[in-house]
Amino acid sequence: MKNAIIYSIGNELVEGLIVDTNSKFLSVHLKSLGYNVIRIETLPDVLDIIVRRISEGLSEADLLITTGGLGPTEDDLTREAISKVLNKSLVLNEEIANELIERALKYYNKAPESVKKQALVLEGAIVLDNPVGTAPGQLIKHNGKTIVILPGPPVEMIPVFESIKGELKTDDELYTRRIKTIGVPEAVLMDEHKDLLYSNPQITIATMASYERGVEVRLTGSVVLKEEIDGIVEQLTNLLGESVYALDDDSIEDVVYKLLKENNLTISFAESCTGGLLSARFVDIPGVSSVYKGGVVAYSNESKANILRVPKDIIEKHGAVSEECVSYMAKNAREIFDSEFSVSISGIAGPTGGTPQKPVGTVCFAFASKKGVKAFTYNLRGDREMIRKRSALIGFDIARRGIREWLRLEGNIKG
Amino acid sequence: MKNAIIYSIGNELVEGLIVDTNSKFLSVHLKSLGYNVIRIETLPDVLDIIVRRISEGLSEADLLITTGGLGPTEDDLTREAISKVLNKSLVLNEEIANELIERALKYYNKAPESVKKQALVLEGAIVLDNPVGTAPGQLIKHNGKTIVILPGPPVEMIPVFESIKGELKTDDELYTRRIKTIGVPEAVLMDEHKDLLYSNPQITIATMASYERGVEVRLTGSVVLKEEIDGIVEQLTNLLGESVYALDDDSIEDVVYKLLKENNLTISFAESCTGGLLSARFVDIPGVSSVYKGGVVAYSNESKANILRVPKDIIEKHGAVSEECVSYMAKNAREIFDSEFSVSISGIAGPTGGTPQKPVGTVCFAFASKKGVKAFTYNLRGDREMIRKRSALIGFDIARRGIREWLRLEGNIKG
Known part of the structure; x- marks a missing residue:
């Protein structure tokens, strides 16, 4: 070499x-x-x-x-x-x-x-x-x-x-593929698929876990092994199913953008703890205005009530970080922005604001479509920045899964 | 050494x-x-x-x-x-x-x-x-x-x-001060103040211009020159006046946050082309929830009309990128979020969307307080990312200048 x-x-x-x-x-x-x-x-x-x-x-x-x-x-x-x-x-x-x-x-x-x-x-x-x-x-x-x-x-x-x-170029030119996943911990993913991944010692396997992009598995080998590497990528992609959000260069926001664009659909966001991060990442994509209606950063309880029309008794009873609150946020953002879908996020990014019941890192998400609203709660580790970045990643993933499910139900298989 | x-x-x-x-x-x-x-x-x-x-x-x-x-x-x-x-x-x-x-x-x-x-x-x-x-x-x-x-x-x-x-530490320990400015081009700043800046050849002068932070002048010399360096910093700060937004470690969003916090005031944002960047940068500051009410990312004309209540004929007559439109955006965001101040941004970040009258890089800003609304138009150079980053910097600067003026008029000299 x-x-x-x-x-x-x-x-x-x-x-x-x-x-x-x-x-x-x-x-x-x-x-x-x-x-x-x-x-x-x-x-x-x-x-x-x-x-x-x-x-x-x-x-x-x-x-x-x-x-x-x-x-x-x-x-x-x-x-x-x-x-x-x-x-x-x-x-x-x-x-x-x-x-x-x-x-x-x-x-x-x-x-x-x-x-x-x-x-x-x-x-x-x-x-x-x-x-x-x-x-x-x-x-x-x-x-x-x-x-x-x-x-x-x-x-x-x-x-x-x-x-x-x-x-x-040299005679040792390499061929690299990347499988990008979210939802399966790095150690579990590698352990469950070690026989497939390590089937050829001439193919190097590397993993990278990040708060912004999830777990990425990288396969590298000589260009002569191209077909074998592609084969492993295809098999692993099938085995991991929905956990694979993209291959190679696409980011998770690219995937959400393409799903919407190809099917003529639109989205809006209602963010609290991420404070505009989801929106800022999405708007980095040129041409996004055809699918993105806009978003609300509802950083105070008043703005959740006044702009997103979350009933005050919901916030009083369940708190601003609750599946009840994010459900209203997503449902109403969808109506206000007149978009097909909406994703909402509300959580405790820290360093203060945690309680024994809802410690720092508790983040609620919801996805709304005309078929209704689904809410999710995550307990995330890390400091303020990590929690916010990871929340933005999960926000996009919830959009991706929600839109794909919607497309399946609509009988549209483009997604 | x-x-x-x-x-x-x-x-x-x-x-x-x-x-x-x-x-x-x-x-x-x-x-x-x-x-x-x-x-x-x-x-x-x-x-x-x-x-x-x-x-x-x-x-x-x-x-x-x-x-x-x-x-x-x-x-x-x-x-x-x-x-x-x-x-x-x-x-x-x-x-x-x-x-x-x-x-x-x-x-x-x-x-x-x-x-x-x-x-x-x-x-x-x-x-x-x-x-x-x-x-x-x-x-x-x-x-x-x-x-x-x-x-x-x-x-x-x-x-x-x-x-x-x-x-x-060595005997050659250095002392560094930084003056952070916005609004005066690097070449003009250095030319107008060269006699002061280069008065002592033992003090090294460096400048850094960036889309995210403006023009920074850095003075470095031996620690024994501390007083002389501090003296130059003080003189230059006085000469540059409002163009100096911070010294040393503070960022422009830190300055806006401190101005609000010290005076018990609040702000909200209405963003179009920056797509949440202003909000995401502001929310990076821990504790910002005490001064930040929230924001709207009004990425479509409908959302400018429906959520920010910009009259449809204003958008039809003047366009979404106009001082008229951003004035409504700021004025109404201030009301909707019930904040003391509001900053709005609408512009053409490119790569498409420019016209001969409003080329890519045309960005309008407004600042609203109870005393009224002021609007500004900038013609920015660069690609999509540069225009958006520079717009966020200018957005914070408009907030800083607006709040300081408001404090002066209120007879409050803390700002």
Whole structure:
């Protein structure tokens, strides 16, 4: 297997002003292309440090990828460092220089001399077009090693990397599938299906449990095992049934959106403890306005009574965190917003507000359709943030299950 | 100045399954303690790689900090690696072992033998109590160098690091202040106040502009310059006036929350394009229920009409994205939620929905109090996510300015 090292370059990284998300992105892709990432190094904008680290890396890895340090200022030293390491000169690419000057003139009345720095290309390097920003990437081969130089901003780095991904493929290319589940604890899921999951030792199984996405099972193996991996995914999906909410890239809100969109249906939300989280996550999907009528954040008892018309005696008798209260919230939100469905949430996210009967983490949910309302109570663990995030996940899951059941009853099998 | 290297250890990091946020946290603190972070290395769970990298680091840095690799499984190799590098044996700490066994017995009927691994301490190391998780941290001095071993999960790493921060201080300890602003472009702000900001070359000035937090000016210098830095912060704060929304750690929603809380006032929101973002950010603050009555996400025109009672002819004549529409939204949300104030937002976040008159990025805001309603229109740049995040920031800023003006008019100077 080929080895790779990733270098993230910039003072803003070693000073902790920003989080390095480029390396996470590159690691995932390098693994699937068949590389073994032996380390990631984050370096300051100091020429001799960059030169020393890349020289050392060149003796250990087959592929070196750098991100950052390609800007027009004095601080940007990646090109210079690699020029020193490989002992190759930097040549001004007139075409790129003219393009950069032309672009700069659109914004100022003169182009600063420094823009030309971004048009310097290593002798023998392939220029990688940067469709979003100014500095192009570069790819250079040297004594059987490959060095890829990428811009730092993720919006620029990602398209440049995608454009050369094909060239970086190895014979160890991997194939990965993901099964996303909710409702079955990680340990139980793995234990019940261990014979199927571990049937081929050449297929690696990894699980990830998160408050925002539930339990994800990841199967990875050589591309030659594609059919076998797909087969296991299909079998496991059938065995787990409704617990599988999506495969591969879809999120749970994507699934809810698609179920609604494909069947011309609409939804609304009535949130208390999640405070708009369900709504904010849903509205992240472009085009959601065709299925989403809106929501109410009923954070006070008065707003539950006044806007969502929950009868005051219901709140007095059962409390705002009760199946009775969320049932009214969902039923009335559905009417107020004139949507086909509605999901409501009310719970105690903490740190205060818990009682012996209803401790912190008690969260009630309801799903309303024209066929009626169903309510559920969960006891969630964790701090305020975890409880709220997990509640949003469960809220979407209740929508997904409710809509699918409704579609089955309606004889519509699209869901 | 002393040099430091940070090591983040774990396959989940080099495989890109999680983002390394520990290093960002540690970088910021090491800088302020007076260290020069010469690099950050992310390493896989491979013993000889860890041994080699830490041995090399020991010859270059005064302080080495590791995070991760302290769990009970075979994969967790940080302790073993450092034991090899320093040639110091690992000794079972009976007290910690007993504690771990006792804790494990609370959850299972027997304690796995592997928990004892977490009680192994390097000969001569100081044990750093881990109040949240199981594996304690360790601090060891060796030939004038300091090695700090921290657990990987951020919730465990942070308190363990905080507990020894004092011991890591150097003579180059730094003092940092932050001025957070909104409404003045970064370039203009820096240009107009350059004489004040750059009056002492020993004080470093950095700016950060973000869609979620506006423009932040950061002043850093030796602790001996504390008074001078505080003086510049005070002068700049006075010169910038209302544009400064907070100093140091406070976020804009914290400022809005404090203004309301200190004066016993309440607020509600009526959101369209931000889809609950304003509400979700506000509800992140524990205790916010005392000032936040709730909100409506009026994502469709019907919901603007039905729930927020925006007259249909207003929407027909001026559109849902208009100062007329947001004025009704804020005024009526204030009444419906019975809050002292209300903020409304309606805009075109894209990617579709723009027109020549109202292009993508047109966002209208209104602030309502018993004294009336004020509306504003902004033309924001960026993609859907940027426009929504920036709109939430402006929404909070409109609340902040509105509440402060209201307090001034009421003769209440607490704000």
